[in-house]
Amino acid sequence: MIAEPHLPAELATLLPPSLHALCVTRRHDQGDRLFATGARPAHMFFISEGEVVLERASPHGAATVLQRARRGFVGEASLQAARYHCDARVLAASRITRVPVIAMRTALASDAAFAMRWVAMLNAEVRRLRLQCERLTLHRVQDRVLHLLDTEGERGRYPVPAGLKSLAGELGVTHEALYRALAALEKTGRLERQEGALLRVAL
Template identity: 55%
Template sequence: MNPHASLPAELLTLLPPPLQTAVEPVALERGKTLFAQGTRPVALFYVVRGEVVLERAGRQGQAVVLQRVRRGFVAEASMQSSRYHCSGLATVAGQVFRLPMTPLKAALQDDCRFAVRWIGMLNDEVRRLRAQTERLTLKGVEARLLHLIETEGRAGRLAIESGLKSLSAQLGVTHEALYRTVAALEQQGRLARRDGVLLLR
């Protein structure tokens, strides 16, 4: 049996086999800090389940949330830095995979095909962040919610394992407003909610 068969399909496709051996699964417990702002970057992480938020200390000492990640890499922006730009905190239990920086950087230098795949992955992330920026300019909870399902869901289906309350923070709205909007769309027959999934009808 392949010892790395448990790796998510995205990592099996992206990473060359030698680098796959350096990846380690890490249980994600709510409240766990994966990395702290200001410390030396030693690894990045791929979230497969749960939720990790990227936080930075504000001027008044308050935590400012920069990004919420439920699937994908975190800390890749710190690869060329001497310090992590922010902290990675688990807000929903799940699982991540830890990828050490040193073998990753070596593979990017030595394997041109992998470097091209890595650039493609980063391009996809830029497109996703642009969609997120566009979404936050939309007026109304319904418009933002439908935009999220259409851009980040698949075939009109969006997994919401972390629940509507966490989703409301991602949309930049109150959870009460999101609950009302979801209920109204369900009544209209335009949306269904079942087993942690929002489904457009």
């Protein structure tokens, strides 16, 4: 893990200056674990590059994916929790900033402007999750892919740092079905595959 001197711009805008010096940004490798089930929360984690998955072991030992994060916070619930309720694992090389939980609680309680920015960020996350639920109601895989690019892509470009199998899991389809859908969209000129990303092509 390699430490970096600067906060991501999005995080620097969100957090009050009093928290900036307490944050640490590092590069993480695939397979790194950010936290484990049952551990006491010490930090929240902001993903600015890469991909992190939150997962919990089922009674039969298989991992159940609770969330995939390519941008934004994971572990928000740790602000009010005595223990982590899942594991956080890095799926692809990532740039991640850790923010101390106790300092976050203090800042939210004492800084009304920061508290309002935090609420606005959580509202945006709720809207994103609603779009995800809407996407999963679509029957055709092609429609799910286009919906994802239209609603979450930046100018139609959506990063896929952990590969298409991870994306298939996010879309709730098999990777074979996703490959077929991408091939069909490419053939009709509605999508281009780039290195580590998908690009929506306007017709």
